[in-house]
Amino acid sequence: MRRIAVSGSASGIGAAVRRRFGDGGAEVIGVDLDQAEVIGDLSTPDGRASAVSEVLERSGGSLDAVVACAGIGPHTPEVPRIAAVNYFGALGFLDGLLPALQDGEDPVAVAIVSNSLGIIPRDDALVAALLEGDEQAASAAAASVDGVTAYGNSKYALAVAVRRRAAVWGEAGVRLNGVAPGPVDTPLLQATIDDPVLGPHVDDLPMPLGRRGAPEEIAGIVAFLLSDAAALVHGSIVFADGGTDAVLRPDAV
Numbered sequence: 001m002r003r004i005a006v007s008g009s010a011s012g013i014g015a016a017v018r019r020r021f022g023d024g025g026a027e028v029i030g031v032d033l034d035q036a037e038v039i040g041d042l043s044t045p046d047g048r049a050s051a052v053s054e055v056l057e058r059s060g061g062s063l064d065a066v067v068a069c070a071g072i073g074p075h076t077p078e079v080p081r082i083a084a085v086n087y088f089g090a091l092g093f094l095d096g097l098l099p100a101l102q103d104g105e106d107p108v109a110v111a112i113v114s115n116s117l118g119i120i121p122r123d124d125a126l127v128a129a130l131l132e133g134d135e136q137a138a139s140a141a142a143a144s145v146d147g148v149t150a151y152g153n154s155k156y157a158l159a160v161a162v163r164r165r166a167a168v169w170g171e172a173g174v175r176l177n178g179v180a181p182g183p184v185d186t187p188l189l190q191a192t193i194d195d196p197v198l199g200p201h202v203d204d205l206p207m208p209l210g211r212r213g214a215p216e217e218i219a220g221i222v223a224f225l226l227s228d229a230a231a232l233v234h235g236s237i238v239f240a241d242g243g244t245d246a247v248l249r250p251d252a253v
């Protein structure tokens with residue numbers, strides 16, 4: 001039986017991933033603030049360490065896949081928390097579980113990033129602090145920008161971090177990729193829509209396929225990346241946004 005750890009498993013995309021693999025007979029170890037096998041808060045170093053150690057305990061130190069879905073939206077009032085959860089939380093989860101993946105069968109991991117990584121203007125100080133792993137400096141940099149900037153830059157840095165791990169993770173025998181969705185109908189997107197400032201702009205971007213995504217569609221891409229059909233896909237960011245990124249950045253390949 002395949003054993004998979006999924007963060008953010010209680011809602012939205014993480015819940016769809018959990019359903020897809022749980023229904024398919026896998027053992028899913030969900031991690032979330034509530035309603036999960038492992039209750040943990042990925043926003044702090046201590047919370048990450050205890051969530052990772054509980055997953056290691058439950059899995060017997062062996063995992064075949066890890067999917068980092070936990071995240072918070074650009075509407076979050078406490079802006080530094082966006083960087084803490086979406087960047088440090090995701091990487092702490094992935095890196096902390098790498099040894100267990102190395103013990104697994106055809107091991108593979110996926111991080112959910114966002115197509116905002118290529119759309120939101122870059123904040124160099126925040127990106128530098130994130131990529132240096134300096135959580136204090138990142139928190140200070142995030143405190144001086146708005147939630148949209150913190151969100152897009154945290155996702156950009158996470159995508160870069162995924163690609164930067166290709167050499168080491170590949171040598172360790174573990175594939176790692178990112179999925180970059182556009183708007184997907186989940187509670188996170190609904191909270192953004194309900195935000196009086198951000199809400200009116202949610203549908204501003206061009207969307208060639210003319211609709212938002214469903215969490216199950218993102219889970220389908222995760223399933224592909226976790227499958228043998230994607231055995232050569234490593235260090236890639238797969239956009240799943242109905243064509244928005246292609247329209248806005250046609251030359252960014």
Ligand SMILES: NC(=O)c1ccc[n+]([C@@H]2O[C@H](COP(=O)([O-])OP(=O)(O)OC[C@H]3O[C@@H](n4cnc5c(N)ncnc54)[C@H](O)[C@@H]3O)[C@@H](O)[C@H]2O)c1
Pocket residue numbers: 007008009010011012013014031032033034040041042043069070071072073085086089112113114115180181182183184185186187188189
């Ligand atoms: N929905 C979208 O439009 C969209 C678009 C692009 C990327 N994403 C990304 O997809 C991922 C999943 O988002 P979603 O839309 O399913 O959101 P969601 O709010 O439905 O689910 C996110 C889950 O993460 C959990 N979480 C939040 N903070 C946490 C913490 N500190 N510790 C542990 N768990 C925590 C929440 O409790 C929740 O269950 C996020 O990383 C998000 O940034 C979403």
